[in-house]
Amino acid sequence: MAVLPDADRAAVTARSMSDTSASREQWGTTLLKSDRRGLVDAIDQWIEDSLSSFNAALPEPARTELTTKQKYKEFVNVLDRKREVL
Amino acid sequence: MAAGDTLVTFTVQNNFPPGWIYLTFTGGSVEPTADGDGSAVIWGDTSDATSVLEYLVLNSGTWGGGDAAGYMLCSDWNGTDYQAENFTADSGTPADHGTLGGVQVSADATPDKRNADPVLDFDASTNQVGFYPFVMPRHYGGGDIDLNLGVKSSTATTGDMSFATFFRSISDNTAADTHQKNFAAPQANQAIDAATTLGATRYFQIQHTAGAQVDNIAAGESGFLLVMRDAQDSTNDDMAGDAELAFIEMREKP
Numbered sequence: 386m387a388v389l390p391d392a393d394r395a396a397v398t399a400r401s402m403s404d405t406s407a408s409r410e411q412w413g414t415t416l417l418k419s420d421r422r423g424l425v426d427a428i429d430q431w432i433e434d435s436l437s438s439f440n441a442a443l444p445e446p447a448r449t450e451l452t453t454k455q456k457y458k459e460f461v462n463v464l465d466r467k468r469e470v471l
Numbered sequence: 472m473a474a475g476d477t478l479v480t481f482t483v484q485n486n487f488p489p490g491w492i493y494l495t496f497t498g499g500s501v502e503p504t505a506d507g508d509g510s511a512v513i514w515g516d517t518s519d520a521t522s523v524l525e526y527l528v529l530n531s532g533t534w535g536g537g538d539a540a541g542y543m544l545c546s547d548w549n550g551t552d553y554q555a556e557n558f559t560a561d562s563g564t565p566a567d568h569g570t571l572g573g574v575q576v577s578a579d580a581t582p583d584k585r586n587a588d589p590v591l592d593f594d595a596s597t598n599q600v601g602f603y604p605f606v607m608p609r610h611y612g613g614g615d616i617d618l619n620l621g622v623k624s625s626t627a628t629t630g631d632m633s634f635a636t637f638f639r640s641i642s643d644n645t646a647a648d649t650h651q652k653n654f655a656a657p658q659a660n661q662a663i664d665a666a667t668t669l670g671a672t673r674y675f676q677i678q679h680t681a682g683a684q685v686d687n688i689a690a691g692e693s694g695f696l697l698v699m700r701d702a703q704d705s706t707n708d709d710m711a712g713d714a715e716l717a718f719i720e721m722r723e724k725p
Contacts, residue, residue, distance in 0.1 A: 399597070403595075406592065415629050416711055417629065417711055418709050
């Protein structure tokens with residue numbers, strides 16, 4: 386899988402800023418729009434670079450039987466919970 | 472009453488969401504221009520979506536070179552979603568005047584509350600507008616107009632915002648439909664510093680000289696004031712998060 390297209394990265398950044406604006410949650414004190422976009426780009430790139438090791442870490446039979454989308458969904462579920470309990 | 476006195480004040484309660492949409496485009500080869508009825512209808516060549524062009528910004532390229540790129544703010548959208556498709560101006564016969572970036576996005580700024588204070592939220596990524604109908608007071612003497620605006624930041628205490636304001640006047644019996652009369656060219660204040668304390672209001676001014684810049688509005692005439700955050704201006708608008716418009720004061724320059 387390739388990194389997200391530019392338009393998708395822009396859309397993720399826009400939605401993130403919109404969501405944080407709605408909750409008036411301050412994200413740092415010096416981050417500009419370009420920094421928020423850089424954050425999205427870096428996360429997307431890290432995910433892309435880590436996909437092989439992520440898949441290799443999954444136990445069988447999940448590694449073989451689940452689709453890529455299902456593996457991503459489970460990753461998001463675990464990450465969401467870790468975020469909630471922080 | 473005298474020059475320097477307040478003419479009109481606006482808060483979010485005076486905003487009348489115009490229902491405009493925001494469309495990006497690339498590969499433009501024919502510049503949309505108003506035809507005989509004073510409007511330019513933007514047709515989606517595949518979707519048959521339509522809307523009326525109100526304001527176009529060319530960010531790069533040229534129409535003659537076939538690589539014009541920028542965005543359009545449009546009114547009177549017919550409700551059919553645009554696609555990533557070619558568009559044609561002022562004809563339902565597809566003619567590929569350029570390529571749209573995809574589905575339209577609402578260009579209406581969003582009414583909101585900050586604690587108990589009403590504010591109008593302007594997005595950080597899409598150019599959005601606030602729309603204020605008014606009647607020019609009888610004591611307006613025809614002079615230059617200063618707009619004083621107060622804006623908060625939803626989440627930022629650093630970075631800059633860029634705002635533009637437009638006037639449109641409607642004189643007696645001069646236009647059957649307001650769409651047949653475009654807004655006057657905007658005036659802008661660019662690179663406005665965000666307030667350094669979260670929740671504080673940054674005051675700034677946008678100046679319009681008398682005459683064309685206020686669309687030649689006269690005392691007693693109907694008018695419309697459009698306020699736009701130029702979030703697409705990456706040079707002058709780099710503040711992350713929403714800008715929250717608290718008020719606008721219109722006064723005749725002393």
